[in-house]
Amino acid sequence: MDDDVREQAEEAAEVNALFNALKHDSDAQVGAIMGPLMGENPEFREYGDQIAGVIAPVVERVNGMDAAEKRERLAELAPERVEELDAEDEEDDQILSDLPNAEEYDEVRMRLAPNPNGPWHLGSARMPAVIGTYKEMYDGWMLCRFDDTDPETKRPDLDAYDEILDAIDYLGFEPDEVIKASDRLDVYYDHARELIDLGGAYTCSCTGESFSELKNSGEPCPHREKDVETVREEFEAMVDGEYDSGEMVLRVKTDIEHKNPALRDFVAFRMIDTPHPREEAAEYRCWPMLDFQSGIDDHLTGITHIIRGIDLQDSAKRQAFVYDYFGWEYPEVVHWGHVQIDAYDVPMSTSTIIEKIEAGELTGWDDPRAPTIASLRRRGIRGEAIVDAMAELGTSSSNVDLAMSSIYSNNRDLVDEETDRAFFVREEGPGTEGAVAMPISGGPDAGEPLVHPNHEDRGRRHVPVGDEVVLEAGDVPEEGERVWLKGYGCVRAEDGGLVATGDDLDVVREGDVSVVHWAPAEGPRLRLRTMDGDVTGIAEPGVVDYDEDTLVQFERVGFARLDDLGSDPAVAYYAHP
Template sequence: MDDELRERVERAAEKHALLNAVKYESDADVGAVMGPLMGENPEFRPHGDEIPGIIGGVVGRVNDLSTAEKRDRLAELAPEELAELEAEEEEDETVLPDLPNADEYDEVRMRAAPNPNGPWHIGHARMPAVIGTYKDRYDGSFIVRFDDTDPETKRPDLDAYYAILDDVEYLGFEPDDVILASDRVETYYDYARELIESGGAYTCSCSGETFSELKNDGEACPHRDKDPETTMAEFEEMVAGEYDSGEMVLRVKTDIEHKNPALRDWVAFRIVDTPHPREEAAEYRAWPMLDFQSGVDDHLTGVTHIIRGIDLQDSAKRQQFVYDYFDWEYPEVIHWGHVQVDEYDVKLSTSTIKELVEEGKLDGWDDPRAPTLKSLRRRGIRGEAIVEAMVGLGTSTSNVDLSMSAVYANNRDIVDDEADRYFFVREGEVFALDGGPDAGHPALHPDHEERGDRTVPAEGGVAVESEDAPAEGERVWLKGYGCVRREGDTFVHTDDSIEAVRSGEVDVIHWAPATENVPVRMRTPDGDVVGVAEPDFAETAEDEVIQFERLGFVRVDGHDGDSRDVDETQGVSSANRNAERSGNAEGDESVVYWAHK
């Protein structure tokens, strides 16, 4: 390939590398550049064997630029394509639609109604993210109501109440009211009695199988025409705990010939023999079903707008029968599809995650492999990054996919400016140094000269990543230090200027001291990674988010085994788990949690 063609390839590669980096707000990727480059320039195809090497050098130089520098350089090379990209970015921003009939209410009041059977997974964040955003838009109220009236099938976890409220706070919201349904059982009894007196409910002792046959045939239960006095007496016996589970239920009288069998005389109360885990509610045996409890609470707390899954459309229809009996006005309802999250092997299910934690397959709810808000928080993902991504999904009735890359891009925008840079080398190769300065002095942050430089000692040799180690006789540029040539197991310092990098002749790599370094364990969704960092890294603070240059952002969990026990629901402290995992009883390594590129 002649020099003229090489220059053309480099120019075209730089443009596409910048487009790739700016569009996805991350480092450019050789593979992502290769396709559009060759498609746009078919005359390059005869040189396909040489071009990936040229692209690699260009991508390395582009990735060394700050976010602002990448965008500025793209504006110089391809202003029209940058303008198109920015227009696409604006179109991609999904704005939540206005709430229906919001102006007809004195105050918009919405609720999140979690079942406290465990901390929240990522999918749970959608509801508080959207409700909190609507609250801010309408200056309304945000209620958290724990629907904890199922002591058996979805048994509440006492720690989950606090964990969920902690997750709401992490997402950036503060509820105006916090309600526990298990505190309100007497209220549900009162409304059940009122419903019985009006003839809107009856007690039924049919087996589940028998009633199901009758319901599906559109035939009335033989208990349907009981007088209210008999129903009331039997309901009071339910309240007194005189029946065993399955012996008696209270049904709402609807339309036994309704076209939807699921709406025919549905159960409002049933007997649960398993005591509630909350001491304050342990005495109750007659518990309301969710549709009755939730419907009553939505009215009593003045909820104006409900968001629920498209699969719960029958809930609104069931509750409408109760609202009609009491002459209440039903809230506005928005149904949306399910959210599915990519990247994780673990199912988005509280029960599944709990099982994996109990079996020891996950270290806790904050394990980096767990698709939970606790995990994202420990990895250094800011709550507002999740909220922005969830709000961007809108409120469509179709199922939607949340790409974690969207969360990471949002988080990158938040933390990039504040995150200082450090070197971390994963199980690298060690080389002696011949000549050159005693230390390197890379910037703490490329966009903030006022923060100064780091001092990275080099007298005892350097460690570099295996894939970065040059071949015999080849040169590399140790970032913040200078150019070196490999001669056996030694890097010999050269007098090359930075022009060697700018011309594409020499790649820039990160490195760490071979001796004066900090052992680091990096916890990632794909498993733990060990290596060494430069000594200044030891001065970082717990919970600080930093960037390991060329690798990505991480959150500092602790130094010398002193990592914070974020997951308070687990009996083993994180520091102990880290020490046990490393095989080092003293836990003398620093621990960081991987966030993203």
């Protein structure tokens, strides 16, 4: 790293450290400012392994100021960040905008409508995050309805039902009721019969291609004027499974000359030969299309507000035809744009993730490289952090970008104060430069770093030195130069080893000596699973004494969830900086 880059990194770090300390009214942490620093300054990324060592002294200097000095210094360096702090203090606590006409209803009733064709990817979290938050805002009611009426193209995964409910619980919500659409076929059949009697539906045996030609030209299907009795008989034959797939459908009679061809006489029921995977539904062959099924259920369950993607605007218009036949009032609808996340190489697509798992490219839904809820959960990220980030996106009809840094920032706020610190020296893996083992002499037998820098009352860790310590390659001092081994003291590089100097902490405060982490060469080996691939190295011995599922912060590396401490190497999952 040249001097210009180092100077830029120090200046940017000081601004971020000042802002972080003032925002949270506590000491700034290197890990907490690394994410924003790298995100705002992409030119630093090639120096990723060196940046932490450069900014650590800056952070320590900032933490030595009182609040007034920090604010004065931030105003001098970046007055707009002080304005940002003041604006945040004045901000309303309500994240989401008001639901339309909510005051007109005795109770706000909303629904989640997942298709259980696999566990949830990260984008799926937006629906429970927003609807669950609205439920809390209005003291409302929330339904989870599994829209599982497509046993062929979006075939349900039997494990996904419980996995999705578990994900909702992880995000911090509990549905007031859970139903499966595949349990309700007779309900849909009864409403189809009523619709036929009202003259609102007809059976059609046109091929898809021939009907499409008629529809696009605004011409009626030749079956459109069948008498009700014939339609009823043919629909009962559909229910009894007497037709093959593609042989007969039931269509809702709309406006064959409607300006939008997609709304002209749409399909309500079709025949599917593939049995449903649920034993309770395997006998059925006549299945409702989603627009018919969900429209009926929304009314019967008293849904007052629907949130759906803007690409589903036609669904509301199709369902409105059905509602008009029955004399029902359509719920309020909010259409939102798609959420996009660009931090992953794997697309947010259930089918694509399944393909990559089956091909062995991912180890499972909780692989850290997978853009899934299960992955974030295994990495030690709390559901609340995801919910807050998703809710902050609001319900705009425009597509929105979710920065993973916002989830990480939220999670950091939740876990930082309670998370113990530990050392992990990276040897091999993406973004690492390797590690160097060096003999050490002249100092104490062990380092005694704080368990948590903000809580001296929680004590100190005992990290034995042994005959050799390991440092990350970028932290190894040149011959004759000094570094401060955190929790141990100042050492100088002499003859390929490290010799304690006896200097006190003033050499760090004065900016002459960098602070680095370390581990005894005989420490336990650990494999850290990250979004970029696995990183292996050596940890301080106390790491393997924790309970599995504990979150720790590897100093100058980031937060990680301890996953398997009985294996060799032990395994942890990287959460975030």
